[in-house]
Amino acid sequence: MGMNRRNIGLIGSYNQRINYHIADNKLATKSAALDRGIPVPELYGTVEHQFQVSSLDKQIQDLDSFVIKPAQGSGGKGILVIVGRNGDRFVKSSGVTISYDEIKRHVSNILAGLYSLGGRNDVAMLEALIEVDPILKELSVEGVPDIRIIVFRGVPVMAMMRCATRVSDGKANLHQGAVGVGIDIGIGQAVAAVQHSTVISKHPDTGIGFYQLEVPFWSQVLRLAAGCANMAGLGYLGADIVLDRVRGPMLLELNARPGLTIQVANQAGLRHRLAVAEEIANSTESQEEKISLARKAFSASDRALGQLTLNIS
Ligand SMILES: Nc1ncnc2c1ncn2[C@@H]1O[C@H](COP(=O)(O)OP(=O)(O)O)[C@@H](O)[C@H]1O
Ligand SMILES: [Mg+2]
Structure with missing residues (x-):
């Protein structure tokens, strides 16, 4: 077909x-x-507006692992899988670490529609990591x-x-x-x-x-x-x-x-x-x-x- x-x-x-x-x-x-x-995997929270990005640290401070994804994404685009922490850095599934600033930038890009259907503004979801x-x-x-x-x-x-x-x-x-x-x-x-x-x-x-x-x-x-x-x-x-x-x-x-x-x-x-x-x-x-x-x-x-x-x- x-x-x-x-x-x-x-x-x-x-x-x-x-x-x-x-x-x-x-x-x-x-x-x-x-x-x-x-x-379904648990939803920890969402980020809907750019001004909320600066307070993302409150949402993730108690989380060792989480996934951030665009609500209207597809094909795996814009999905960030965090499996642990190393000091003040975040560990991706590959072992590569990223900083809190990089996570904020990523969320900001999701909101701007970088990864979403038709490039429309989107919402970032904070989801539990599936084991x-x-x-x-x-x-x-x-x-x-x-x-x-x-x-x-x-x-x-x-x-x-x-x-x-x-x-x-x-x-x-x-x-x-x-x-x-x-x-x-x-x-x-x-x-x-x-x-x-x-x-x-x-x-x-x-x-x-x-x-x-x-x-x-x-x-x-x-x-x-x-x-x-x-x-x-x-x-x-x-x-x-x-x-x-x-x-x-x-x-x-x-x-x-x-x-x-x-x-x-x-x-x-x-x-x-x-x-x-x-x-x-x-x-x-x-x-x-x-x-x-x-x-x-x-x-x-x-x-x-x-x-x-x-x-x-
Ligand atoms: N909560 C999660 N925990 C672990 N891996 C995830 C989680 N959500 C997504 N993934 C990984 O990302 C892939 C794509 O996620 P999905 O939600 O299906 O978005 P898309 O619409 O972009 O395909 C999944 O097949 C899985 O491998
Ligand atoms: Mg999928």
Whole structure:
């Protein structure tokens, strides 16, 4: 499936413009999620106006680790991940340290819209650092991996785990140099991996093979992603889920226009899967059943074959 078809066919007909705002603004996403009891990383605070930047020290004085990001950013742009302190300096995930003045300048740039959609003025969010599940540490270097799930009419159709690399600077966005690992919808195991559009099999920094990857809490992850799609009122979206060591699966953000590299990472096309998902969505209203049918339909493994017998071909 190419760009035009995505824009005209799917996003146009299933996503009503009025529902975009929940996905396009990370603060709106967070508050909608909290209203519904969907777990999200804790929001420590926000900075909305330039004059507040000088008092940022009060907000961060008791924090050893935190993340600063633009509410309307995308692609990992403008995200600063601070994992600790060293004297009066702040340590990034790479180990590189920065000063308080640099952090203030960064926040000021966020407010000016440097990293945001259309260059509009923005709000800076101060968020809790997610702690990587130890099982995933060697597959995602110096950064938290996230799991992108494409959901169409409540049916999970394709999934990819994005793993950080040394060059991606604490972020798991593909354009920052992270690796996309296609995940079998049925069983949560790796299918194939891609970095900068090239298929690879091992993590470029650790040499650990991606074939070992089996996403923990897979059923919960699928359920959470589908729940987020319902919450946003979008027929087609990408839900980004993270696994916190202590709190488990959480919603990180939603994308109303998810990218298409997920197809390369899965060595599979979206078009066919969407046609199948449409039949699943037409056959049942039950969210649980949509997930079970999707796990069966979109898996290469016979482990995913449950007792369900509905024939969707
Ligand atoms: N609270 C956080 N803790 C740790 N890492 C984070 C946090 N928020 C974002 N990141 C890292 O940055 C990446 C991008 O964050 P995200 O909120 O999805 O913004 P974007 O819209 O720019 O993709 C994530 O995939 C993750 O690797
Ligand atoms: Mg993201």
